[in-house]
Amino acid sequence: xxxxxxxxxxxxxxxxxxxxxxxxxxxxxxxxxxxxxxxxxxxxxxxxxxxxxxxxxxxxxxxxxxxxxxxxxxxxxxxxxxxxxxxxxxxxxxxxxxxxxxxxxxxxxxxxxxxxxxxxxxxxxxxxxxxxxxxxxxxxxxxxxxxxxxxxxxxxxxxxxxxxxxxxxxxxxxxxxxxxxxxxxxxxxxxxxxxxxxxxxxxxxxxxxxxxxxxxxxxxxxxxxxxxxxxxxxxxxxxxxxxxxxxxxxxxxxxxxxxxxxxxxxxxxxxxxxxxxxxxxxxxxxxxxxxxxxxxxxxxxxxxxxxxxxxxxxxxxxxxxxxxxxxxxxxxxxxxxxxxxxxxxxxxxxxxxxxxxxxxxxxxxxxxxxxxxxxxxxxxxxxxxxxxxxxxxxxxxxxxxxxxxxxxxxxxxxxxxxxxx
Amino acid sequence: xxxxxxxxxxxxxxxxxxxxxxxxxxxxxxxxxxxxxxxxxxxxxxxxxxxxxxxxxxxxxxxxxxxxxxxxxxxxxxxxxxxxxxxxxxxxxxxxxxxxxxxxxxxxxxxxxxxxxxxxxxxxxxxxxxxxxxxxxxxxxxxxxxxxxxxxxxxxxxxxx
Numbered sequence: 153x154x155x156x157x158x159x160x161x162x163x164x165x166x167x168x169x170x171x172x173x174x175x176x177x178x179x180x181x182x183x184x185x186x187x188x189x190x191x192x193x194x195x196x197x198x199x200x201x202x203x204x205x206x207x208x209x210x211x212x213x214x215x216x217x218x219x220x221x222x223x224x225x226x227x228x229x230x231x232x233x234x235x236x237x238x239x240x241x242x243x244x245x246x247x248x249x250x251x252x253x254x255x256x257x258x259x260x261x262x263x264x265x266x267x268x269x270x271x272x273x274x275x276x277x278x279x280x281x282x283x284x285x286x287x288x289x290x291x292x293x294x295x296x297x298x299x300x301x302x303x304x305x306x307x308x309x310x311x312x313x314x315x316x317x318x319x320x321x322x323x324x325x326x327x328x329x330x331x332x333x334x335x336x337x338x339x340x341x342x343x344x345x346x347x348x349x350x351x352x353x354x355x356x357x358x359x360x361x362x363x364x365x366x367x368x369x370x371x372x373x374x375x376x377x378x379x380x381x382x383x384x385x386x387x388x389x390x391x392x393x394x395x396x397x398x399x400x401x402x403x404x405x406x407x408x409x410x411x412x413x414x415x416x417x418x419x420x421x422x423x424x425x426x427x428x429x430x431x432x433x434x435x436x437x438x439x440x441x442x443x444x445x446x447x448x449x450x451x452x453x454x455x456x457x458x459x460x461x462x463x464x465x466x467x468x469x470x471x472x473x474x475x476x477x478x479x480x481x482x483x484x485x486x487x488x489x490x491x492x493x494x495x496x497x498x499x500x501x502x503x504x505x506x507x508x509x510x511x512x513x514x515x516x517x518x519x520x521x522x523x524x525x526x527x528x529x530x531x532x533x534x535x536x537x538x539x540x541x542x543x544x545x546x547x548x549x550x551x552x553x554x555x556x557x558x559x560x561x562x563x564x565x566x567x568x569x570x571x572x573x
Numbered sequence: 574x575x576x577x578x579x580x581x582x583x584x585x586x587x588x589x590x591x592x593x594x595x596x597x598x599x600x601x602x603x604x605x606x607x608x609x610x611x612x613x614x615x616x617x618x619x620x621x622x623x624x625x626x627x628x629x630x631x632x633x634x635x636x637x638x639x640x641x642x643x644x645x646x647x648x649x650x651x652x653x654x655x656x657x658x659x660x661x662x663x664x665x666x667x668x669x670x671x672x673x674x675x676x677x678x679x680x681x682x683x684x685x686x687x688x689x690x691x692x693x694x695x696x697x698x699x700x701x702x703x704x705x706x707x708x709x710x711x712x713x714x715x716x717x718x719x720x721x722x723x724x725x726x727x728x729x730x731x732x733x734x
Contacts, residue, residue, distance in 0.1 A: 187580045187583075188579065188580060189580070509646075510619075510644065510645035510646055511619075511645075512619040512620075512621075512644075512645040512709075512712065513588070513645045513646045513647070516584075516587070516706055516708070516709055517584055517588075520580045520583060520584050520706075521580060527619065528618065528619050528620055529620055536620075542620045542622075542643055542644075543619065543620050567581065567584075571584055571585065571588050572588070572593065572646075
């Protein structure tokens with residue numbers, strides 16, 4: 153890269169960073185007061201707010217273009233199909249999937265993982281086979297595997313973590329070498345924010361012919377994801393954590409694997425021909441999309457993808473990285489505050505405890521000052537057990553947050569300390 | 574700033590001195606050996622988990638009560654206040670308190686509860702601050718639901734969900 157190219161790259165990043173700061177005004181839900189205080193929304197890891205571009209796209213669809221997809225020759229059905237399939241193309245580009253056949257709509261990350269557990273793993277598993285997950289996983293990347301283990305007699309192995317909240321890679325490699333049939337792992341931990349060194353892990357898994365599913369729910373809104381570069385076999389994520397609607401999500405799957413898998417659910421749209429003596433399933437990705445899908449959700453998700461691309465994933469990552477460092481630094485200065493999850497490589501999330509104040513009490517006190525955080529076990533009870541706490545308070549950032557939000561959080565924590573003095 | 578002081582006032586009303594005192598130094602905390610009745614209460618939303626024990630005499634009088642577990646300040650204080658309140662009471666009177674507390678805090682009567690008008694809540698009135706915090710009513714009533722379950726000998730775990 154020449155000097156002038158470097159300068160232009162830096163200028164471009166600086167411009168887009170100030171662009172990120174302006175994003176807040178795109179989110180109508182943020183412009184309100186809670187208990188007479190301007191809302192500070194620090195719970196995007198649970199569910200993010202939607203920009204006007206997404207809300208209007210969905211309203212527009214319902215107002216003008218709604219009909220069932222892939223059926224009928226009438227104009228509305230054609231429009232709905234175009235929009236629904238167009239959104240799939242947007243998602244394909246966004247995660248750099250090799251083909252649109254590899255992009256399956258689901259109801260969310262949870263369904264995506266259950267689909268893989270039941271349709272990909274279950275037919276292959278025998279008693280004594282092993283599936284490997286990590287101690288950091290969200291319940292949605294634990295329970296589907298427990299279910300398939302119960303069904304097949306397979307065993308669930310758990311890769312341990314250290315005090316910082318990082319997976320012990322050497323140990324994980326040894327567990328992989330012990331012979332496992334599947335590795336299911338988060339890209340970013342929802343409770344602690346730890347970013348997994350996925351390329352290294354996937355390379356190792358593949359050298360042992362272990363297929364890998366990545367739970368990307370907490371990664372997609374924050375960091376640029378390229379499924380071909382990661383070389384993962386499956387990648388699952390949800391619309392509502394990336395500024396899209398609830399009830400829609402994606403399963404990316406390698407085409408050869410999806411092709412060989414039996415359908416997950418039966419019904420309309422997933423068939424080519426139905427006869428009582430046998431049914432021919434539809435091509436990918438429709439084989440995994442039984443029944444009338446969440447059409448407006450998919451269209452909203454497509455709009456969210458376009459929004460993220462307009463702002464720019466690199467600019468978003470840079471903005472959030474800087475803000476996370478600021479937030480962690482400010483929190484660390486609060487007397488009596490214990491940071492939970494201090495991995496070297498993190499995204500968007502900081503969990504903490506304050507003195508002996510129960511997280512639930514903290515959540516109420518903050519909410520009453522307009523500051524929305526998540527409190528509790530974050531659907532990651534094993535992580536809470538690891539730290540020996542019933543739950544934590546968790547502040548999570550998104551592209552629309554700024555330093556003022558962090559300052560308001562810290563001020564609200566000071567009030568909590570006064571009340572519990 | 575008016576808003577500031579009003580919301581702070583509501584918070585201080587929720588976390589009154591009596592509540593904070595019972596949360597920090599819960600009375601009758603621990604397992605009760607020789608308990609005749611017990612029940613567990615779980616609030617899956619926030620992970621509160623309390624077990625409450627009673628010794629009930631042949632004539633239906635609560636001779637002792639204890640509780641153990643972990644939870645937020647509101648649920649622990651409420652359990653602590655509960656044990657303080659019901660020791661020495663007949664079970665019918667304890668159930669009257671249950672109905673009174675639940676209806677007072679949640680603003681409704683649940684099926685099968687006796688209509689209550691004359692129960693003097695005494696220091697339990699300190700729990701009333703939760704009325705401004707709908708998501709916390711379950712924390713304040715958790716131990717009381719467990720009491721109801723224990724006395725009625727429904728030994729299964731009570732969940733607020």
